[in-house]
Amino acid sequence: MMSDETMRTTSQNHKWRIVCYLNQFFxxxxxxEKADIGFLVKEGPIGPAMLLQSLLKEDGEVVxxxxxxxxxxxxxxxxxxxxxxxxxxxxxxxxxxxxxxxNAGRYGIACGAIASAVQELLGIPAITGLFPENPGAEMxxxxxxxxxxxxxxxxxxxxxxxxxxxxxxxxKNEPIGSADKEGYLPRGFLKNEVxxxxxxxxxxxxxxxxxxxxxxxxxxxxxxFEEIPPAPPLQDIKTATIALVxxxxxxxxxxxxxxxxxxxxxxxxxxxxxxxxxxxxxxxSGYHPTEVRGNLNRLLPKDVLKxxxxxxxxxxxxxxxxxCSGNTTTVQSCKAMGAGIAQKLLDEGVSAVILTST
Amino acid sequence: xxxxxxxxxxxxVEFGPKTQISNGVLYVNxxxxxxxxxxxxxxxxxxxQLAKPGEATRIVNVADVVEPRHxxxxxxxxxxxxxxxxxxxxxxxxxxxxxAVVLCDRHRHWIHSKSLIDMxxxxxxxxxxxxxxxxxxxxxxxxxxxxIDYAYSVRQAGFKAAVYLAQAGxxxxxxxxEIFDTENVNSDLPNIAYYYQIYSPxxxxxxxxxxxxxxxxxxxxxxxxxxxxxxxxxxxxxxxTIRMMETYSIQNHPIITELLRRHGKxxxxxxxxxxxxxxxxVRRTLGAMMAANLVHDVLKADGVIMTKPLGxxxxxxxxxxxxxxxxLGVKTTLLVQILNTQASLDSEMLFSDKVLNAIxxxxxxxxKQQLPALNTIYGGDEDTQxxxxxxxxxxxxxxxxxxxxxxxxxxxxxxxCAIAVEY
Numbered sequence: 001m002m003s004d005e006t007m008r009t010t011s012q013n014h015k016w017r018i019v020c021y022l023n024q025f026f027x028x029x030x031x032x033e034k035a036d037i038g039f040l041v042k043e044g045p046i047g048p049a050m051l052l053q054s055l056l057k058e059d060g061e062v063v064x065x066x067x068x069x070x071x072x073x074x075x076x077x078x079x080x081x082x083x084x085x086x087x088x089x090x091x092x093x094x095x096x097x098x099x100x101x102x103n104a105g106r107y108g109i110a111c112g113a114i115a116s117a118v119q120e121l122l123g124i125p126a127i128t129g130l131f132p133e134n135p136g137a138e139m140x141x142x143x144x145x146x147x148x149x150x151x152x153x154x155x156x157x158x159x160x161x162x163x164x165x166x167x168x169x170x171x172k173n174e175p176i177g178s179a180d181k182e183g184y185l186p187r188g189f190l191k192n193e194v195x196x197x198x199x200x201x202x203x204x205x206x207x208x209x210x211x212x213x214x215x216x217x218x219x220x221x222x223x224x225f226e227e228i229p230p231a232p233p234l235q236d237i238k239t240a241t242i243a244l245v246x247x248x249x250x251x252x253x254x255x256x257x258x259x260x261x262x263x264x265x266x267x268x269x270x271x272x273x274x275x276x277x278x279x280x281x282x283x284x285s286g287y288h289p290t291e292v293r294g295n296l297n298r299l300l301p302k303d304v305l306k307x308x309x310x311x312x313x314x315x316x317x318x319x320x321x322x323x324c325s326g327n328t329t330t331v332q333s334c335k336a337m338g339a340g341i342a343q344k345l346l347d348e349g350v351s352a353v354i355l356t357s358t
Numbered sequence: 359x360x361x362x363x364x365x366x367x368x369x370x371v372e373f374g375p376k377t378q379i380s381n382g383v384l385y386v387n388x389x390x391x392x393x394x395x396x397x398x399x400x401x402x403x404x405x406x407q408l409a410k411p412g413e414a415t416r417i418v419n420v421a422d423v424v425e426p427r428h429x430x431x432x433x434x435x436x437x438x439x440x441x442x443x444x445x446x447x448x449x450x451x452x453x454x455x456x457x458a459v460v461l462c463d464r465h466r467h468w469i470h471s472k473s474l475i476d477m478x479x480x481x482x483x484x485x486x487x488x489x490x491x492x493x494x495x496x497x498x499x500x501x502x503x504x505x506i507d508y509a510y511s512v513r514q515a516g517f518k519a520a521v522y523l524a525q526a527g528x529x530x531x532x533x534x535x536e537i538f539d540t541e542n543v544n545s546d547l548p549n550i551a552y553y554y555q556i557y558s559p560x561x562x563x564x565x566x567x568x569x570x571x572x573x574x575x576x577x578x579x580x581x582x583x584x585x586x587x588x589x590x591x592x593x594x595x596x597x598x599t600i601r602m603m604e605t606y607s608i609q610n611h612p613i614i615t616e617l618l619r620r621h622g623k624x625x626x627x628x629x630x631x632x633x634x635x636x637x638x639x640v641r642r643t644l645g646a647m648m649a650a651n652l653v654h655d656v657l658k659a660d661g662v663i664m665t666k667p668l669g670x671x672x673x674x675x676x677x678x679x680x681x682x683x684x685x686l687g688v689k690t691t692l693l694v695q696i697l698n699t700q701a702s703l704d705s706e707m708l709f710s711d712k713v714l715n716a717i718x719x720x721x722x723x724x725x726k727q728q729l730p731a732l733n734t735i736y737g738g739d740e741d742t743q744x745x746x747x748x749x750x751x752x753x754x755x756x757x758x759x760x761x762x763x764x765x766x767x768x769x770x771x772x773x774x775c776a777i778a779v780e781y
Contacts, residue, residue, distance in 0.1 A: 178779040186780035189699050192721045192761060193779050194484075199693055200612035200772030203718040204550070207661045207691040208625060210716050211548045219777065220694055220717040221704035261748075263698060263724065286669060288561050328670055328697040328724070331705060 100129025249284030677709025
């Protein structure tokens, strides 16, 4: 039950109803010995939620604090989140906060999972706060705003201030700046902004710093590519079925699968004999297709493979080739396309592929 | 090699009975200039328009932008293109500042490669040329000329117009003089070189390379040393696929001019290695090795700043050349564009050598931008299809385009202040 005071302010001023989520420790129930405790709801703000209340007192009221033990939620995350969502839904929040959980692993995962579910299912802004290396961070930073925190609760006030500020602006539809400027973890996309100095001058200054051994901050980082072990060699090429896979964007006329000329995420199987026998087009804007149009063997070396097949150099040429366009596609999308094509090839009993690019 | 660049500031431009500059106003005799440019048999006629900041004007089919320049002494205008081959970069050049010649190419070949300039609204805010005075050269094709022939004619018209306008400034009082000269070297300062990939053959229409170096195609050229003065004085021009490296930005090359201006102050400008992207790995390895040797052993550079043209493929050459430089102990910084918005700042490089730890990001080229409808269309009409064939957008409508399509918004050479940030 809400106090009369709470009822009065929420009904009179249409103040936001704020719900906070905390673990047993920050919810002031106890330490590790209370980590198995299930969900419970406390009226009004508890612990860190008190500070959120004072930060947001102009606009909202922390109507309840939802508390759950770290083990209870970690042991069966999906089920526990569903349980939590039911409780939170009944509290009719307009704004939701979880944590901050700093570098606490189970708590971080819980904060991220609950906040993501609240935002998705209730359609209200949900904000959490995590240390960047908390395992919960990678799981939820693309779904909800995750304020970047220090490693422990020493930075409680800074974290909550940022969380409250972002929450307030989300509800008021005010713009949120870049991850770096606002102090949240990157949500997986980039925007152009304008800085004072043109790139040429930044580059020269950075080079002089690098030569002089002064500190400098790169504006792009080298990606950490994973090592892919090569597939084992074929046991017997004489019986191997070999397929062609190409990212050169060759498609039948009218591009039936709508493979995009750039930033493509679509791949499709086409009959090799048909593509040679009928008009085709090139769905790829990263190269000039004159040479490929002139002779498709330049991209898909069918004729020479047919000769080799006839000579018995390898088992057989798979009659289907897989096509996509590899042009400015993200590594993530490339991986997804590659995995899809590879699975299909495996299912069809293909033993080796020749990949051709442009 | 010493270049004296004299600038005359232009505050306004009007059509008038005589081409001349008076009190900072450039008057252009429309009939005379149009007559001069119309002599090309690929043109039925040549429209000329003036576009000024704040006007509700959209210039479409933009194929290049050129700063008005005229050689006063010791050289010819645009050698190899308009004149015989004489070294650029020596003597005196007169430039008109604040005004650009905008070339429109109405030929239907490959609309991807042509961009737009808005004189008001968001594109004018973020694009360089929407803030400048522009003389728009808009030829009407005569019949159906070949696409390459026509592209060549449009460029010729642009360079002719740029010279014609700058000639009006020959007797004017000069507002600013800069002397570009790298003769005196201070041995206490670091030697900085510039590695400049000026061309990538990846988009050569029909396999025919663009004549961008003294009017000569150089698509198979291995790395070579070119004097910085030559580059900014008309030796290097934009290709037919301008892709954020229009001629104006080469004439006012932001890295070269900055290095020239800082020469002897906090660095020695050691020189420029010009390179062309390779389309296959053996040549790429050779090009990277040669570029690094030139930077290290001929220019004796301590550090090199490096840029690329066009799209994704040249990144690989850029990274390979940078790795070779670092192997020889030459420090590198690289200017790189980001392609996608669904990305992070550590996901977008097309090379993976961890030594390359100083990279400048010059913005996201595929970021979308809404643009309002504008009343006046130059370089086409309101039904002219813009951006690309599949988007089915017309010049007269409100449109959504990628940032790369807004001429002067992003720049491969580092002229833009745009930067991609994580959200």
